[in-house]
Amino acid sequence: MKSVERLTTTGLLLCLLVGPLALLGQQGPDSERVPVIIGFNRPPGPAEQALVRGAGGLVKHTYRLIPAIAAELPAQAVRALENHPLVSVIEPDVKVYAINEYNTSWGVAKIGAQTVHTNGNKGGAVKVCVIDSGIDVDHPDLSANYRGGWDFVNGDSDPSDDNGHGTHVAGIIAATLNNSGVVGVAPEA
DSSP: OHHHHHHHHHHHHHHHHHGGGTTTTOOOTTOOEEEEEEEESSOOOHHHHHHHHHTTOEEEEEOSSSSEEEEEEEHHHHHHHHTSTTEEEEEEOOOOOOOOOTTOOHHHHHTTHHHHHHTTOSOTTOOOOOOSSOOOTTOTTTTTTOOOOOBTTTTBSOOOOSSSHHHHHHHHHHOOOSSSSOOOSSTTO
16 A cells, blocks of 8 residues: 555656646757756656656766766756756756877976976875876876776776876876876876
8 A cells, every 4th residue: 555655646746846847848859959967956866857858858867976967958948947946957068178288298397397307206106096087098108107996987997088188187197207298297106
């Protein structure tokens, strides 16, 4: 009996949450969808996914580490969902590019790292942890100094870089002094 009550309550809750947005979900085939990240005030689950779909949206990804869903929504649905009590924020889902300075060691020169390296301090006893988009463990400037890592997004020991930013940051810190590419601030760290 309790499971029937729970199922009825859940169904009623979904109707109350999705019902007002159902008309928005009936967009024509030519309705323009915009990519968005929808932040919720709790970890998203089936109810939040149903809310997005009920608004005419396509769920692209439900995040585990942040309470959000990446989706494509009709423009009118964005405005309607912004006022929904479960939604904390809706932001455009845009591509972000990291600045790539692999071909220059401008920063290393600016801080005078060469003087430190010449005097024998290259960070040999220093352990560094980079928390970023991952690392290219086979990169010729980094492979000699790489000692292992963890992918917190996928929960495994393969920290392959998703977009190059983590590799860039690791290179600024510890790219080896190998007469190729750039040298890091602490090339033996």
